[in-house]
Amino acid sequence: MASNKSVELRNASDADLQDQLTETSGSLEKMKFDHTVNGIENPLQLRVIRRDIARIKTEIRRRELAAMSPEEIAKRDRILIRRRKK
Numbered sequence: 001m002a003s004n005k006s007v008e009l010r011n012a013s014d015a016d017l018q019d020q021l022t023e024t025s026g027s028l029e030k031m032k033f034d035h036t037v038n039g040i041e042n043p044l045q046l047r048v049i050r051r052d053i054a055r056i057k058t059e060i061r062r063r064e065l066a067a068m069s070p071e072e073i074a075k076r077d078r079i080l081i082r083r084r085k086k
Contacts, residue, residue, distance in 0.1 A: 009059040021056045024049060
């Protein structure tokens with residue numbers, strides 16, 4: 001079952017996703033710095049934010065793949081097959 005965050009991301013626009021990604025990435029960098037300097041109250045929050053970033057990037061990539069033409073998908077598949085042979 002999809003989490004509530006994933007459902008919310010699917011309903012967001014492309015611009016909203018980019019804004020969320022920028023905001024969340026900035027928040028992660030700030031938290032990392034704060035954790036290094038002083039320590040933060042809940043270090044597990046770093047994991048939550050990293051996972052949120054991954055969810056946002058996954059949704060952006062899913063939309064990119066959905067927008068690809070059949071020719072682009074075929075080219076991508078050929079590249080993947082060639083990489084597996086090595």
